[in-house]
Structure formats: structure tokens, C-alpha cells
Amino acid sequence: MWNNYYIGSYLSGAQSTNTTWIHGRMTQGFTPVVPAVASLIFYVSLLFVVVAFLVEFREEVSG
Structure with a gap:
């Protein structure tokens, strides 16, 4: 998030x-x-x- 602060600040214009x-x-x-x-x-x-990990883990176990 913070590594793109300057890019986001420059490109956001009036939006926050x-x-x-x-x-x-x-x-x-x-x-x-x-x-x-x-x-x-x-x-x-x-x-x-965590949800993505659980979904991936269940696919490995069932497959």
C-alpha cells in the first residue's frame, strides 16, 4: 500500500x-x-x- 503512495497521490487528482x-x-x-x-x-x-488458502487446501485434498 505505502510503496505506491507517490504514484497514487500523483494520479488520484481530486479524488482521495x-x-x-x-x-x-x-x-x-x-x-x-x-x-x-x-x-x-x-x-x-x-x-x-485465509479464505483463499482454505479454498486451495480443500481443492488439493478433494482432488
């Missing part, structure tokens, strides 16, 4: 991406919303990875 929103909130003043959103993104991504 997750990365630019988090960066803006961190520079303007740290609020509890920033870690909550970051945690939400992390845990949702982790959930997708």
Missing part, C-alpha cells in the same frame, strides 16, 4: 484513495479513525488470504 486519505489524516492530526481504518484494511485483507 485510501493511502492518500490515511496520509492526510496522519499529517493533519492523528485521530483514532486512522488506526481503525488501517486495522480494518489489514484484517479484511488477512481474511481474504
Whole structure:
């Protein structure tokens, strides 16, 4: 996410991406919303990875 911050910031124009929103909130003043959103993104991504792993594992066992 952060490795593409400069590209996302440059190409987003007037729109706000997750990365630019988090960066803006961190520079303007740290609020509890920033870690909550970051945690939400992390845990949702982790959930997708675990589900993909379980689906792949079940296909190997049944096949």
C-alpha cells in the first residue's frame, strides 16, 4: 500500500484513495479513525488470504 503512495497521490487528482486519505489524516492530526481504518484494511485483507488458502487446501485434498 505505502510503496505506491507517490504514484497514487500523483494520479488520484481530486479524488482521495485510501493511502492518500490515511496520509492526510496522519499529517493533519492523528485521530483514532486512522488506526481503525488501517486495522480494518489489514484484517479484511488477512481474511481474504485465509479464505483463499482454505479454498486451495480443500481443492488439493478433494482432488
